[in-house]
Amino acid sequence: MASKAHAALAALRADLAGEVFAPGDPGYDGARVVFNAMADPHPAVIARCAGVTDVVRAVRFARDLDLHIAVRGGGQGLAGAVVDGALVVDLRRMHEVTVDPAAEAVRIGGGTTMSLLDRATRPHGLVAAVGGTPGTGVAGFVLGGAPGWLDRAFGPAVDGLIGVELVTADAERVHANADENPELFWALHGGGGNFGVATALTLELHELPRFAVALVRYRPECGPAAVRAFREVIDTGPDEVGGAALCLSGQPTPVCGALLTYAGGEEELRGLAEPLMRLPHETQSCGTGALGLLYPPGGMRAHCSAQCLAGLPDAAVDAFLARAAQLPAPGSSRLMLLPLGGAVASAAADHPLPYRRAPWIVHPFACWADPSGDGQALTWVREADAGMDPWSTGAVCLDLIGDEGPERVRDGLGAGNLLRLEKVKRRWDPDNVFRFNHNIEPV
Numbered sequence: 299m300a301s302k303a304h305a306a307l308a309a310l311r312a313d314l315a316g317e318v319f320a321p322g323d324p325g326y327d328g329a330r331v332v333f334n335a336m337a338d339p340h341p342a343v344i345a346r347c348a349g350v351t352d353v354v355r356a357v358r359f360a361r362d363l364d365l366h367i368a369v370r371g372g373g374q375g376l377a378g379a380v381v382d383g384a385l386v387v388d389l390r391r392m393h394e395v396t397v398d399p400a401a402e403a404v405r406i407g408g409g410t411t412m413s414l415l416d417r418a419t420r421p422h423g424l425v426a427a428v429g430g431t432p433g434t435g436v437a438g439f440v441l442g443g444a445p446g447w448l449d450r451a452f453g454p455a456v457d458g459l460i461g462v463e464l465v466t467a468d469a470e471r472v473h474a475n476a477d478e479n480p481e482l483f484w485a486l487h488g489g490g491g492n493f494g495v496a497t498a499l500t501l502e503l504h505e506l507p508r509f510a511v512a513l514v515r516y517r518p519e520c521g522p523a524a525v526r527a528f529r530e531v532i533d534t535g536p537d538e539v540g541g542a543a544l545c546l547s548g549q550p551t552p553v554c555g556a557l558l559t560y561a562g563g564e565e566e567l568r569g570l571a572e573p574l575m576r577l578p579h580e581t582q583s584c585g586t587g588a589l590g591l592l593y594p595p596g597g598m599r600a601h602c603s604a605q606c607l608a609g610l611p612d613a614a615v616d617a618f619l620a621r622a623a624q625l626p627a628p629g630s631s632r633l634m635l636l637p638l639g640g641a642v643a644s645a646a647a648d649h650p651l652p653y654r655r656a657p658w659i660v661h662p663f664a665c666w667a668d669p670s671g672d673g674q675a676l677t678w679v680r681e682a683d684a685g686m687d688p689w690s691t692g693a694v695c696l697d698l699i700g701d702e703g704p705e706r707v708r709d710g711l712g713a714g715n716l717l718r719l720e721k722v723k724r725r726w727d728p729d730n731v732f733r734f735n736h737n738i739e740p741v
């Protein structure tokens with residue numbers, strides 16, 4: 299067996315246009331690093347694929363050696379894209395972006411990050427309704443049904459999915475779209491990396507000639523008024539307004555903030571943000587800011603969770619702020635309230651994304667450097683989540699959580715969708731080769 303594995307690895311090294319890293323190789327340690335420093339994975343082999351032929355070759359290699367397959371895009375997932383003992387299909391080199399301005403569509407490679415997508419589409423006055431940070435992988439984000447900053451205006455990015463090019467567990471190349479493999483296409487709207495390696499995605503683009511961001515920071519004692527004012531702006535404002543009410547860890551006390559994103563001009567946003575700016579605040583800015591700045595840098599320890607809320611009455615605001623007052627410090631932790639509604643709720647789609655019916659999501663995100671802070675951070679995330687239980691819809695957005703067990707996967711995909719998803723899984727990955735994700739088991 300060992301000699302078979304050695305021969306197969308030698309053949310993989312020879313065949314791949316990209317690079318292969320095995321333990322002991324120069325570059326192996328660098329290639330296994332992901333965003334979350336709590337993860338210290340030692341995969342069997344990392345295949346950094348240069349194109350779809352490499353992906354087919356890497357999947358065949360894994361199947362021949364009975365290895366499970368992990369898929370790495372941007373490396374920001376908290377459910378494991380680089381895993382002990384697995385074959386990692388590393389897509390970072392597959393980041394080509396082709397914009398079709400006339401069709402208002404873009405085709406991206408499976409390893410494309412948000413910054414590359416944005417850089418390619420913005421000159422055309424077009425955007426995909428994505429989010430995350432500049433380094434977030436687009437495919438992981440979209441296929442996991444993640445919510446982004448423009449969702450209230452355009453709907454979640456996954457609603458704009460036109461087609462997916464996939465390499466399956468049998469190393470077959472298939473297309474999934476409304477006409478070809480429609481059941482697989484449906485499952486890919488939230489089912490993430492369960493069905494194969496997405497080597498390319500085609501996404502709908504939206505015209506966005508102007509985009510503005512306002513950020514107001516408050517002292518903690520102003521939190522109750524600030525969060526209530528944010529809620530009012532969202533409740534009474536147009537669908538083009540989104541953002542987050544957030545509390546960030548700071549020394550000596552946490553900082554509260556209101557972030558407004560707006561699919562429109564700066565002047566209009568200033569008007570909409572007026573109830574927030576009227577409150578006593580420490581700093582304010584309004585312009586075409588970079589949202590990535592709100593996120594912590596990679597290389598820190600991270601843990602997060604999320605909970606969908608049926609509403610945000612005053613008691614829920616108070617519970618949110620009580621947890622915010624206990625934000626772990628030092629570090630870059632944050633507790634966020636993300637508004638949904640608008641085009642998220644109004645879409646007629648029947649995708650396996652039950653979170654879309656909730657008006658709010660609470661999202662604790664702990665980020666710290668010192669391993670001795672693990673206990674405090676993990677407890678805080680768990681308690682911040684549980685503290686909002688009285689208002690929970692029971693649904694969860696899976697892209698915002700790590701591995702929280704099969705019940706949470708069911709909550710994220712919808713109990714009513716699970717059997718249908720399990721059947722799709724059985725058709726395309728009966729051996730559950732793609733299991734390092736929010737896993738759907740084949741029936």
Ligand SMILES: Cc1cc2nc3c(=O)[nH]c(=O)nc-3n(C[C@H](O)[C@H](O)[C@H](O)COP(=O)(O)OP(=O)(O)OC[C@H]3O[C@@H](n4cnc5c(N)ncnc54)[C@H](O)[C@@H]3O)c2cc1C
Binds near residue numbers: 435437
């Ligand atoms: C700093 C930070 C900011 C974030 N911001 C947001 C946000 O604003 N909104 C939000 O909803 N989420 C956000 N997230 C969560 C993030 O969007 C998801 O975890 C997303 O899945 C990460 O994708 P990735 O490719 O970067 O991660 P990876 O860890 O590389 O991949 C995550 C999983 O996605 C699957 N996957 C990735 N690429 C492919 C592919 N091409 N084919 C098949 N499967 C694939 C795999 O199953 C993999 O395990 C954030 C996370 C971090 C760490």
